[in-house]
Amino acid sequence: MKNTKSIFIVPAVAIILIASSFVEQSKITVKGSDTMVILAQKWAELYMKQNPATSVQITGGGSGVGITALINGTTDIANSSRPMKQTEIEKLKARYNTLGVQIPCAKDGITIFLNEANKVQELTLKQLSDIYQGKIKNWKEIGGNDAEIRMYGRENSSGTYTYFHDEVVKADYATSVQSLPGTAAVVNAVKKDVNGIGYGGAAYAVGIKHARVKKDANSPAVLPTAETIRKGEYPITRYLYMYMRTRPTGETKKYIDWILSQEGQMVVTDVGYFPYK
């Protein structure tokens, strides 16, 4: 060993720094999916009522924003309406040497919003893909009026955007899709636009109609209802997730356990989603 004196500098400074990193926390920060923001707020409200010493802070921004915050260390839990991407897992590995912890906490169906005046009642997954790729441009091509289809969707930081892209569109979105900040905005746009079509979480769908969705031309058309989503009959059913950097401990673990308990899952049903199992 050479320069033996200087080698002690590293552990000495390390010991000082390490001591500062173990701080007990009673504040839990949750960031991410806009689809899940109402659900997360209800969970937090109820939990804080029962556990006044704990503060749970909820913010939206989209699944991508939440996962980025998890990687950056600015949130304890990331809510996401899509599974983490491989590139995001790589970033977690690089910074924390873990793959992250995925906890499915609710089930949701991505519903297709149509204006109530729209003649079209049902769509196949292929037709949806073609619409959002810009291949089907007019409602008359799929049994509707002779009118241009106006597509509304989410911003690319949204988990719903990614999930719909990966599971339904399976190709690049058409450039004519109007990106809107939140499912509520998509619902609102379709409500006002007779020729509009949108997609989003079931819990937001008020004042518009849902399209029946068929896996393919020969499959039955299924409406997104509690029953069809719970049973997995509705073709665009997904899990909603909570992500953490490492396995939860302390107050965060208590909060997660409560969310997965019967009481927490009742909130899921109240908000309009479906229990995770």
Place this chain on the structure above:
Amino acid sequence: MCNLPVILIPDFCTMKNQVKPDYTEMKRLLGLTIFTIFSVCGYSQNQAVDSLKEVFDRLEGKINALDERVLVNEADLGKLNKIKVSGYVQAQWENYGKDLVKTNDPANNFYIRRARVKFMYEPLDGIKFVIQPDFSTGSLSLKDAYAVVNIPKLKNFTLWAGQFNRPDYEVEYSSNQREVLERSRIIRAIYPGEREIGVKLEYIGSKIPLKFQLMAMNGNFTGTQAKDYDSKKDLMGRLVYSIKLPDAGLGIDLGANGYFGGNRIKYNTFVSNLEGKLDSTSFTAGDYLDKNWAGGEIQIFADILGGMAFKGEYVAGVNSASSSTNQDSKAKLADMRRDPIKLRNFSGYYIYLIKNIGPKNQFVAKYDYYDPNTKLSGDAAKNELFYKTFTLAWQYYLNDNIRLSFNYELPKNETNSTNTKDLKDNTLGVRIQAKF
């Protein structure tokens, strides 16, 4: 609201005992009064509606104008959102062992190790342009300049073109994430400058946890120059399979990589062969000398009281280079007249053990080995000595942007009659990294 005009109404009570009222006249008067009231009120109402309409029109005009401005601003912001700028600065202090310090030179130094800004433009989903210069003190160099395109119809496949990292784990692992200050000796030797110019096909599976990379490149990048000296392009491939065991909090990445290339003898037919003997008869100008190697890699990530990782890579093969360097093939190799070209068998590996302690601290122990010429040892190896380097490091993440690194490197070299002892070349490094 309309203001009614004052109208005189006859007082029938007081009139009763005076004159007999004329009812026809009264009816006429009443009719006239009602007509007047409604006419005046209606006129007034029309006036109000007109003025309200004017206000509405004016406001609508203003809102439309604002709307247009918002749309223009949104379009401009949308364009700006497609440009992402990131970067980092690494300011460093190093203290060198005495054999690294020449007479009258300082034993320690402050310097800027890296100062990089990365610009990424994403005009559409699936198309990216990246450019990244490095502004180290006294020099400006281009690190990355490439375009990435999602291949239509081939989901998860991307095509890269330009100058970018060679497909190898430690090469691609960014220096702003790496847990020790420098890459392993073997990686620095066989992939100088980390980058290359060429094209790459990459597949990252979404359902299958597989990553595949195939790159065709010039094969002569050194950091200061990148041109090819022959027509044959070098090929490099890498395949990684990821295994996830979420219940155990475990992830294992297993991979293999290979480099298949060569160096063309341009003028100099004097070649130092694998045994270190000068051979002027077996090779002629125009022949290609081997530059082939293969490697295996493993990365294990475990969630045990916070994150922990074990990473390793082994590479072995044949390299061709000028005799004056025991490292990579220099680009001028094919042009060397005086130096005999050397063919060497080489091997090396690295092992990292990283433990996260809380969200802010990280302890690192690393061992790496590099033998630039495995067939020769002792005096026959001359300056092509093997090195075993042990590194201890500590990272402290002040926040997401600032990281403090303490790094102590203890290299141990092979000895022979020229280098009779292990050199005093330990290096202590302290780095502050700020990234955005």
